[in-house]
Amino acid sequence: MILSKSTFIDKILIYTRPWALLAGICVVLCSCSNAGEEGSAGLVEQDRITRSSACAVKDSRPVLIKAGQFAMGSSAVYSEEGPVKTIMLDAFRMDPHEVTNEQFAQFVREAGYVTTAELPVDPKVYSADVGSIPSELLLPGSAVFRQPTGGSPNDSDWWEYRPGANWKMPYGPDGPAAVANHPVVHLSLGDMQAYADWKGGLLPTEAQWEYAARAGGPAVTNQPSNANTWQGVFPIHNEGTDGFEGIAPVGCFEPNAWGLYDMIGNVWEMTNDLYLPGHDPSRPKVNPRGPSHAQARNPANPAFGIRVIKGGSYLCAPNYCRRYRAEARSGHDMGLGTSNVGFRLIYAQE
Template sequence: MIRNQTSTIVVLCAMLAACQQPAAKQPGRAAVPPAVDKLNPMVLIPGGTFRMGADDDSGMPDEYPAHTVQLDSFYLDAHEVTNAEFAAFVAATGYVTIAERPISKEELMASLPPGAEEPDSTMLLPGSLVFVPTKGPVDLRDVTQWWSFEHYADWKHPKGPGSDIKGLENHPVVHVSWEDAQAYAKWAGKRLPTEAEWEYAARGGKSGVPYPWGTEAPQTGKPKANIWNGHFPYENTETDGFYGTSPVKSFPANGFQLFDMSGNVWEWTADWYDARHYASEPAETHNPTGANAPHDPDDPANPKRVIRGGSFMCSDEYCRGYRVTARMKTTPSSGLENLGFRCARSIR
């Protein structure tokens, strides 16, 4: 954990936000191995009109008001990008993720609040945020109690030194920043989905339902998604069969034949996060691309991008991010053990 600093999520995220040096080798539109597209075939999402946002009282404030959105048809990856797919990208391009790059003292100081102590050398080492369960109940408003910045944690070492992705080739890649996801998408000839595209696809052709599969709560009946079962963040009964991430396609697909649109890992979208954005949208929009600029009233100094879908850490006690309208946000340079992505492609 961080020494000589107050243990706050602001400091943790500042460490990640500071680590934005150029990659060792930036990928262009290189030839994508055919095996990658075979691993994750894209699904045609037919265009249509839907109500975006929460129409009932189950949502958070930034999910209102619901508004009508019309989308053209587009393609979306059937599941989250896996470790095997990301490894193919790295092998082809030599790309180095943000979590693998060291942090400079000047960049870190610029990201910290005025008057913060000068960091010691351990704070400049590369790394990412890893989930560490607590020993018992805690204040769920204090996320620093279960997040730890682990030196040398990255996509190849999801728990830090000593861990690896052997046997996890078909799990979603994690510890990837928005910039990392963008680099992969460019290489693959794709892009990140807009927030509107993501929600429309997650609904699977259904309207007025809270989950990709319909109305039944995820904790009832057969497991429907990889979420937290039990008491967060100290007891996971693994009712769904998994403690952390699960292999993609472990649970039934939605109506569009998309997997893991609920749970497993959060997914990056293309859009800036603005908590007020829905209120400023017209009553009807066509192919919206989100807010023109970011705004997070809880942390206005750090711009955020929208992430969607929830993760293996979501439960009714904490976050409920597996709902189709649920929105979350994080800084573009952030890497987390429960954050990945999938790609979209426009129809030309």
């Protein structure tokens, strides 16, 4: 199921119930089709952001990813991951970990930036009559995962559109503030691109991301032991045997063979490619990019394009979301920030 704010709005118009908007959000938040996490106006105050003493990345400088080739995609788990094709890529540099709250806070302070989740929802974007949408769903906010009581199988029970939730207050105004060395979440594509412009980087293509995540290794299907994922039956019980039941600070697990942390699990990561269920077999073999706007397709709502996200999150479990793999992919609404999606950047080779 692919979650998007547009789907959320559509269902509100159909059912006229506040929780219906959540069903749309869940398409992006769950991002698993059989598998999220937990944002106020103005510049962030540094003392509002705490720091976890656990885990530490030794070096945050971009890592050189050498040119090479690999077999992109998989036919082993989900159909949208294929067909497999040998891809060749030029060298690039990549952030060793997801962009953190601390890094994003510096951007906000220097640029005076306000994120999408800190602004009221504009119903005109969704061709909706403002009177048909519950007022609380037009307030600034974002979607937060909530573990359902009784193990409800309905994904609309797993997510809540929470006014006041944003990157600084990831669980809403009544929850704890963002942790400095946690991945920044609750950002829209526009927020990520604004940070990338400020930083002098780009969002990776899906091919670049998958190549870097594989790090020269083979495709895998098993749940990894060195990543922040869901242990137990989702969404009923998370055993937390990896040491975390929610988002972890960056760098808590060993990096892959190329020195990149948390490419798998923790939070999904945004790419620069539009989404199409399955790879285009005719895509270029060298430095491929995703489909054009005309070719891209959002199965949940064809009127709104979505971007490819990769790597899975701490909500992925064997019984629901086996997307804790480099080849795994899903779609994400470009205008909706959620609590289980972050990003990292790539840069030109020096």
